[in-house]
Amino acid sequence: MxxxxxxxxxxxxxxxxxxxxxxxxxxxxxxxxxxxxxxxxxxxxxxxxxxxxxxxxxxxxxxxxxxxxxxxxxxxxxxxxxxxxxxxxxxxxxxxxxxxxxxxxxxxxxxxxxxxxxxxxxxxxxxxxxxxxxxxxxxxxxxxxxxxxxxxxxxxxxxxxxxxxxxxxxxxxxxxxxxxxxxxxxxxxxxxxxxxxxxxxxxxxxxxxxxxxxxxxxxxxxxxxDTASSVVAVPAEHDRFAYISSGTWSLVGLELDAPVLTDEARDANFTNEGGVDGRIRFLRNVMGLWILQECQRVWGDDDLDGLLRDAAAAPPFAVLIDPDAPEFLAPGNMPARIDEHCRATGQEPPRSRGAVVRCILESLALAYRRTLRSAQTIADREVDVLHVIGGGSQNELLCQLTADASGLPVLAGPVEASALGNVLVQARALGEPLPDLSAMRALVRSTHSLRRYEPQGKPADWDAAESRMIGTR
Structure with missing residues (x-):
């Protein structure tokens, strides 16, 4: 031990x-x-x-x-x-x-x-x-x-x-x-x-x-x-997986053997970051839960569970934003920025906190959908399952919306993925028999519980929402 x-x-x-x-x-x-x-x-x-x-x-x-x-x-x-x-x-x-x-x-x-x-x-x-x-x-x-x-x-x-x-x-x-x-x-x-x-x-x-x-x-x-450590702890059983390391940022992508340096990858703004054991993390940064965190800070409301209940009850697809828009990058009055973004794109701004949260989470799910589809096309890699790791894996509404938007089953967890990956690499260096990433991931699977979300709803609704979202960019 x-x-x-x-x-x-x-x-x-x-x-x-x-x-x-x-x-x-x-x-x-x-x-x-x-x-x-x-x-x-x-x-x-x-x-x-x-x-x-x-x-x-x-x-x-x-x-x-x-x-x-x-x-x-x-x-x-x-x-x-x-x-x-x-x-x-x-x-x-x-x-x-x-x-x-x-x-x-x-x-x-x-x-x-x-x-x-x-x-x-x-x-x-x-x-x-x-x-x-x-x-x-x-x-x-x-x-x-x-x-x-x-x-x-x-x-x-x-x-x-x-x-x-x-x-x-x-x-x-x-x-x-x-x-x-x-x-x-x-x-x-x-x-x-x-x-x-x-x-x-x-x-x-x-x-x-x-x-x-x-x-x-x-x-x-x-x-x-931290994302390199997180991906070590993705509890994948095979290589046909995608991941979202979900926290303040969302890192959305694939694990590959070699970088993809095509014009198509560059135009789509994908990154090829180094991973453990020489693997490549082919991904895009999506703004992530930062937008929601800043809204909570401005509201002075740390009751995330209550906000998510209100969001689940809010009408779907009422309003959408582009979460990667530059106005959402810096700290500040995020609810006001969402209001301005909606008006600038011809939409009626959300009127309640629950509606704002619904807008953020649906917009993130659509950004994930777009990124995952682009990654698969550009890297010529099909995936069967989407792993959501990190703190965002506890957000049940976001995980379900992500499954619905992507059309993929979502396996949520572990929460402390980056710490687990950190620990596993240390243990191997100290002599534990963990010869490769497969062995590390098998140990995570056997020792941690995951929650599965199956896609629900109508794909056509997400197609229509994506078409609308393109107009907000």
Whole structure:
């Protein structure tokens, strides 16, 4: 039996989970859960990175003796170290406005077709390449993605784990190495890009005097992009599956053996991100439950169950939005933005909170439907089942709407997929007989309950709704 800690940092909350792994046994227990979110200082959005580190240490110290520690987090954001190894400033949040208009400048330096041919990444305004193009880098000597930064503070060792590095739009998707040509063309200093690590590599041992942890605990690189860890824990029985890693963002796609770098994939804005064991996560980002979370924040209403009951009772397809519209990206008054979006597209805005929630969830289900169909066509891959993992797998209304919209059975769960994937990669590195992803997924299936949703309703209703939704884009 291996006893490891998974530090799992999402874009709205973080957690430290204790994982016990052995033959036919896989169990998680929460040690610490804490808030995460943007902090605005003089007009700029930052992550409260010291709060995240302190909360991580609180959870790890509560664990006592451990066989390993692994860290995963959201993608694209980073910290910069100076020549003394000190953090130059609080990491900037990807929703900050400093990258407004930067993507256009990036594409002037490297045309979209060339950029996609090397990196295979979806064009998003907050990709690391855009953020670095808005930085002053004269004093920087190392760029560390968020999990690499926390790993450095735990161990004193600098490096970059490949699955998260693949989200920077500066990694060659074929060679899985930093693209020196892109780095040079963007005028970025090559010195800041550290040596790359594989999931399963030992980063170093936690420094007991610095961290207060038991001496000798190895810190292990996992699929440090949380979606990479989540996909490890998809409880699939075969390769004819699609997945939605559902949380603040929804990552919708397929797992492939090789990247798809066609013009069709680029035009559809699909990304080819690195996964554990060299697999490719062929997916698109869909705005996800962020829109609902921001509505709840503005309303001051944390009764999600009540909101979902009201949404289930609201009339179907009354109003639809494009959840990927740019006006929904930044924090703010989301109910008012939905109202403005509806008026701009010739629709009567929803009048009740239940109707707003229904609008959000139906619009998300339609975005999933469109993305899944495009992914199958572009990758020439048919799927039989859709796995919904992460926090959104608990949203019964969204899961049922997703099954209805996609025409696929939905298997919902596990909720803590990213922590489970984190734990499984650590356990394998420590010698547990989990030779491949199939073995890891079989262990998840045998130890965790899933809920199945069968498609209901009339496909023609969803066809009509999709036609209407196209008019909102």
């Amino acid at each position: 291996k006893r490891v800690a998974a530090v799992d940092l999402g874009a709205s909350s973080g957690r430290v989970m204790l994982g016990d792994v052995g033959p036919d046994f896989l169990q998680l227990r929460e040690l610490n859960r804490f808030w995460n979110g943007p902090v605005r200082v003089h007009g700029r959005l930052h992550w409260d990175i010291l709060h995240l580190y302190r909360s991580t240490l609180d959870g790890l110290q509560a664990a006592g003796a451990l066989d390993g520690i692994g860290i995963d987090s959201w993608a694209v954001d980073y910290g910069l170290l100076d020549s003394d190894g000190r953090l130059l400033g609080n990491p900037v949040h990807y929703r900050d406005a400093r990258t407004d208009g930067v993507m256009e400048r990036v594409l002037e330096e490297v045309p979209a077709a060339e950029l996609y041919a090397v990196t295979g990444l979806q064009q998003l305004p907050f990709n690391t390449i855009c953020q670095l193009s808005a930085e002053k880098l004269e004093q920087a000597t190392s760029l560390l993605m968020i999990p690499d930064l926390l790993g450095y503070w735990l161990t004193g060792e600098i490096g970059a784990e490949r699955t998260n590095a693949s989200t920077t739009q500066l990694l060659d998707v074929r060679t899985r190495e930093w693209s020196d040509e892109l780095i040079s063309r963007m005028g970025l200093p090559r010195r800041i890009f550290p040596e790359l690590r594989e999931p399963g590599d030992v980063i170093g041992t936690a420094l007991p005097d610095e961290t207060g942890l038991v001496p000798g605990i190895p810190v292990i690189a996992v699929g440090s992009h």
